Amino acid sequence: MYTIEVHNLTKRFGSFTAVNNISFQVKRGEIFGFLGANGAGKTTAMKMMCGLLLPTSGTARIAGYDLKTESKQIKKEIGYMSQRFSLYDDLTIKENMTLFGTIYKVPKQELNERIEGHLTELNLMKHKDQLVSSIPLGWKQKLAFSTALLHHPKIVFLDEPTSGVDPIVRREFWSLIYKAAAQGVTIFITTHYMDEASYCERISIMAEGDLKLIGTPTELKIQMGVNTIDELFTHFVNR
């Protein structure tokens, strides 16, 4: 069963085509890596999939809902986190989670239990009343991911979630991703770390608005006759 179905999605800004006729599907519980150079159109494509930007043409069904007519329902079924914005610095850990849980209308009687479940898993229960401004970035990113999962979304969009964190935390973060995927959450992730691309079940590479390539990392390396994802990436992005 597909939770993301994209058909001929196109976005033009004036005469500039940011996303050019892209089509692909992502399965329930799949970890899908969305790679591409800066300016390749990844962010524009993601914004459309999250229901934040209308396409010029093409359609998509996200979590079973139509992109053009049901964007409100889509927003309820997806979670989102990025490196640039995750949590409010001047609220505590618990307050942040309560805020986001409430915005997403998690039933009151369940919210506390879910929050404590996540905090226990992250070993952060005893820090729950600490201000987010005072905690290390690594904790923040893991918390932001857990917060994005609070309302049990079908899909989580992760936009460079591991930028700037140390190599150990980066790997701990991926363990969390795998746990969520194993529970059936679809993971849609962008990253500039090529070793992380190998952790994805399938990856795609965008360049100049086109979806150049899509498949499992191993398949694509064989298909293109290269040894590493890095070479694969360079091949398509070289200008």
Add this chain to the structure above:
Amino acid sequence: MSVIQVQNLNKSYNNLQALTEISFELHKGEIFGIIGPDGAGKSTLFNILATLLAPDSGDVSILGMDLNRDYKKIRKEIGYLPGTFSLYPDLTVLENLKFFAAMYQSGIRENLTMIMPIWRQLIPFKNRLVGKLSGGMKQKLALCCALIHKPHILLLDEPTTGVDPVSRREFWDLLAQIKSYGISVLVSTPYMDEVTRCDRIALLEKGRFIVIDTPPQIIKDYKGKLYALKTTQLFYLLELLDQYEENCSFYPYGEYLHISFYQDVEQAVIRFRDFLNQNQINYNSFQEITPILEDCFIELIKKNRDVHH
């Protein structure tokens, strides 16, 4: 000969100790890399060296000048690319360059040769608003602006964060060229793969340098015996390994599991193979490998955290 000398530098913000007893030298014409996660103290260090922030204690000398006394003179001799985006998005590419040249009372024409390898790539976009450039292009322009007054020292605070791998490689090619003009470069990055291109590296962890050395020496000093295992059940295996009682350290690395043994390695490897078989893990290859810098940093960071916890 060193162009920057830092001794026992400390800096705190209210109760937070941002930098602790930092000491190092930047040699003339070298590329010195500072690697560390966000929050390690990289930008604090850069702000101090750029004379924008006063340290609590410690001695800093830049090109033989004292940081506290001669900061105005120092500013003329350094080029600084701050971690936060520093150009004017509502000016064009060329206008930005002209602006920075004017601020440093420097002409564009006389220094154009030096920035030409970078500037050449920007010429087709010279009349474009900087706000409309891609991330890689913005950073190239920022580099031009930091170089336009021909500084002796270039301070680059995370110039490639958020930039794609191909643009990042181009950026490092440019740094190698800049180095060939005799300019000394201090550069920070969160990307482990980039620091192989530095002459020396310092690893910054919670405000302290936990190692300063050349890349080959850091690899030589790796303590464990490192093995790589290729399996399609990587994350399942990682979960199993949480219960594995052996003096070893393991983590995923791309499609591989990296596992490092510290004692009685031969026997440890045999026990590990048994463990794989008992749990019916399918694997294609399992062999000893030479660590790369990321392995070394993981080892150093883990060791450092064990000491401080």
